[in-house]
Amino acid sequence: MTVVLHDANTIRLIGACPADDAETLLQHLLANPEAEIDWRGCESAHASVIQVLLVAKRPLRGPAANPFLERFAGPAIAKAYERV
Amino acid sequence: MNEFVEQFLLESRDLVAQATDDLLALEEKPGDGERLDGAFRAFHTLKGAAGIVDFAAMARTLHAAEEILAAIRSSEGSIAPSVLNECLTCLDLTSRWLDAMQTTGETPATAEAEADDMISRLVASLDADEQDRLHVPKNDNWLQRLGVAAGERFEGPRTALRYVPDQDAFFQGHDPMAVIAALPNLLELDLALTDPAASLESMNTFGCGLDIVALVGTRADDVRAALTAALGATEIHELNSLNIAQAEGFRSKATSLLEAQLLVLQDGGPDGLPGRLASVGCTAVNALIYLGRSESAVDLERAVATAQAERRAAPLVEAIERALAATTPEHANDSTPSQIHAPRALRVDMNRIDALVKLTGELIVLKNAIGHAAKLSQENAEPAVLAATLREQYTLFDRLATELQTAVLRIRVLPLRSVFRRFPKLVREIAGSVGKTVRLVTEGEDTEADATIVDALFEPLLHVLRNAVDHGIENPEQRAAAGKPAIGTVILRARRDADNVVIDVEDDGAGIDVARVRAVASERRIAGAESLAAMTDIEAANLIFAAGFSTAATVTDLSGRGVGMDTVKTAVERLGGRVLLGTKPGIGTTVTLILPFSLMMTRVMTVEVAGQAFGLPLDTVLETMIIDRDLVVPIGFGRAFVLRDRTVPIVDLAEMLGLPRDPSGRNHVKVVIMSVGTQIAGLEVDRLGERMDILLKPMDGLLGGMRGIAGTTLLGDGRVLIVLDAQEMFN
Numbered sequence: 089m090t091v092v093l094h095d096a097n098t099i100r101l102i103g104a105c106p107a108d109d110a111e112t113l114l115q116h117l118l119a120n121p122e123a124e125i126d127w128r129g130c131e132s133a134h135a136s137v138i139q140v141l142l143v144a145k146r147p148l149r150g151p152a153a154n155p156f157l158e159r160f161a162g163p164a165i166a167k168a169y170e171r172v
Numbered sequence: 173m174n175e176f177v178e179q180f181l182l183e184s185r186d187l188v189a190q191a192t193d194d195l196l197a198l199e200e201k202p203g204d205g206e207r208l209d210g211a212f213r214a215f216h217t218l219k220g221a222a223g224i225v226d227f228a229a230m231a232r233t234l235h236a237a238e239e240i241l242a243a244i245r246s247s248e249g250s251i252a253p254s255v256l257n258e259c260l261t262c263l264d265l266t267s268r269w270l271d272a273m274q275t276t277g278e279t280p281a282t283a284e285a286e287a288d289d290m291i292s293r294l295v296a297s298l299d300a301d302e303q304d305r306l307h308v309p310k311n312d313n314w315l316q317r318l319g320v321a322a323g324e325r326f327e328g329p330r331t332a333l334r335y336v337p338d339q340d341a342f343f344q345g346h347d348p349m350a351v352i353a354a355l356p357n358l359l360e361l362d363l364a365l366t367d368p369a370a371s372l373e374s375m376n377t378f379g380c381g382l383d384i385v386a387l388v389g390t391r392a393d394d395v396r397a398a399l400t401a402a403l404g405a406t407e408i409h410e411l412n413s414l415n416i417a418q419a420e421g422f423r424s425k426a427t428s429l430l431e432a433q434l435l436v437l438q439d440g441g442p443d444g445l446p447g448r449l450a451s452v453g454c455t456a457v458n459a460l461i462y463l464g465r466s467e468s469a470v471d472l473e474r475a476v477a478t479a480q481a482e483r484r485a486a487p488l489v490e491a492i493e494r495a496l497a498a499t500t501p502e503h504a505n506d507s508t509p510s511q512i513h514a515p516r517a518l519r520v521d522m523n524r525i526d527a528l529v530k531l532t533g534e535l536i537v538l539k540n541a542i543g544h545a546a547k548l549s550q551e552n553a554e555p556a557v558l559a560a561t562l563r564e565q566y567t568l569f570d571r572l573a574t575e576l577q578t579a580v581l582r583i584r585v586l587p588l589r590s591v592f593r594r595f596p597k598l599v600r601e602i603a604g605s606v607g608k609t610v611r612l613v614t615e616g617e618d619t620e621a622d623a624t625i626v627d628a629l630f631e632p633l634l635h636v637l638r639n640a641v642d643h644g645i646e647n648p649e650q651r652a653a654a655g656k657p658a659i660g661t662v663i664l665r666a667r668r669d670a671d672n673v674v675i676d677v678e679d680d681g682a683g684i685d686v687a688r689v690r691a692v693a694s695e696r697r698i699a700g701a702e703s704l705a706a707m708t709d710i711e712a713a714n715l716i717f718a719a720g721f722s723t724a725a726t727v728t729d730l731s732g733r734g735v736g737m738d739t740v741k742t743a744v745e746r747l748g749g750r751v752l753l754g755t756k757p758g759i760g761t762t763v764t765l766i767l768p769f770s771l772m773m774t775r776v777m778t779v780e781v782a783g784q785a786f787g788l789p790l791d792t793v794l795e796t797m798i799i800d801r802d803l804v805v806p807i808g809f810g811r812a813f814v815l816r817d818r819t820v821p822i823v824d825l826a827e828m829l830g831l832p833r834d835p836s837g838r839n840h841v842k843v844v845i846m847s848v849g850t851q852i853a854g855l856e857v858d859r860l861g862e863r864m865d866i867l868l869k870p871m872d873g874l875l876g877g878m879r880g881i882a883g884t885t886l887l888g889d890g891r892v893l894i895v896l897d898a899q900e901m902f903n
Contacts, residue, residue, distance in 0.1 A: 107342055107347070110377035110378075111377045111378075114372060114375065114377050117372055118372055118373070133349065134342075134347050134349065134350075135337070135341075135342070135347050135348040135349035135350075135380065135382060136342050136377055136378070136380070138349055138363065138382075139365070139375075139377070139380065139381065139382055140372075140375070140377060142363055142364075142365055142382075143365065143370045143371065143372055143375050144372055156353040156358075160352075160353075160358060160360070160361035161349070161361065161363070163361075164361045164362055164363040165363060167362065167363075168362075168363050168364055168365075171364075
């Protein structure tokens, strides 16, 4: 399990997050409408996980622990939030 | 060529034909669901086949077409003519790629660019709301989603890409983000959702709804290579050329600018040449850079330097022409007559193979019977009995051999439909481009001919049809003035005539202006004034087939590009056929192609001169006769005699072939009357032989270029029979 509900206010993504984590993340987000996401421990994220992040539009605490996520995916998600 | 590619070419051609059939049927009946399904399946299978041989450009082009057909299928609407046309064009393009692969064994180098072009045309053919239904909505300017980096002046290549994965990509174990992360030299990434209204409550985490745009610092080809694993729709554009491709008319403006530079160079004398060279060079280089064609620009800069050094314009003119040819690839294709090559593989009806198997069985029975006869002869059987047995077996063998021959020939046979069906659309396009409305009527599509001939007929027939539409059929105004219906009619008719296949292209146009043909022929020194005066109208009209003849007063996009009807004649003659022309002023023109039914069997008549036998193709022999030597009179350098009130030139075959003449000085001359083109001529020989069917073996290797010889065959006694080509001999 690499998606962890830290407390009611933070959902953490840790290590490698495969496709299955998308559903877990979605369930946590739905159960905790106020929770932020912290992906500073995230070393890789499947596109399905990133898709949930895009839909969620929740505050995302970074940067993630992977150059691609840090340099490209993070800013792209932030930009997508601004656009809406 | 490896086995896979061969198989691929074979199957793909079938599929292209099938898809074309379905699309043409849809054109007649736009709502036909079954045909739409058929076309969709054919495109889908073609795409899969392209994937197997790693032909990425073809795969993504067909994918785009397939998506469009799928969208139309799911909307249950009928297919719009614009969409149909682009899908047919897509198949034409695929056919061209297959041709190129057949020749070179490799995927064509221009395919990627052509694919990009084709995909945008396919998408543009849809209505706006139909485009929305497609996976990749084309018209939202997705490049805007990239930041300043894309718009800045930059060093090195920049490629923008958009990737919209299939909805079930996650299910198939695919991670689009990993594909993007693996791109070489990624510069910028933009993520969006295909459904902007998606919410956590309604979303399905197993369905992919990502819309990814990225900018990378490499060439488009590298990006394509990296995206081969991508599941879904991708669009890739190298940025320096992207702006051009999107702006309507840029290409044509730059092209006309280049053409104008050519005129500047061609007009005017040597005065001020260096200055002209410099200014032309500068303008042309800019135009090319504008088009995003930096390689051509470099080539041109070099040419300017050479031209300046040599103080002449030619190198620069050539360089600009090269650049123009590369800018307009579709025009370049047209002008070169392509080689005739036999199809490498055939699809054969199972029944025809079964017939062969049956015949083989009968042959084996006969072989055993002959073995029995041989044994009888060893046992000193009664000669009369033996002779009767052998004769009976010979008769049986003769029958079987004939049947076998017919059966084998039928394997190589295809209906002409496979070429004819490509024409209705092409004729419509050609007519449209010259502002005419023309109806093409095809008759006798079921007529069969040797597969090699059927395959090689496309180009010559297309050229004849172009001529009929462009030059034959009049403008709508002229037609109205002549009291003809506004819509011109061209009939494409095939029929079997004994051992020949005859194809007529008949138009109801103005007919050939024979006076103008004579004038042009004399002006271009195609024929001398005397021979022109002696020609009948129909003979003069036939001059349009002479090399270097082209009557188009204005050079149009279609037929008047300096490639005249002579290419048609050459192509048909290479197949062992002939071209005839009939024309009636105000009523129309008919071009008739007469082709042998089969390339394999030829009927010849043998003749003998100086003790050597030669074959003459029987279809050129009109009659044989023995005439009194006194009746042959010298005329000029030649000799002639009068046959039924007609003067027929006579040629001594021995003299023509450089063989010693028979010195016996007989009172009679044996003459073979032959038809050569529209004329007849006599051939003097020593002895007339017999008629026979032979398998003509064309000359190859060192002897391949020999003129006047159609080929050779072996005679029953082991001698080689040389078969002469009457057309070439008399020319």
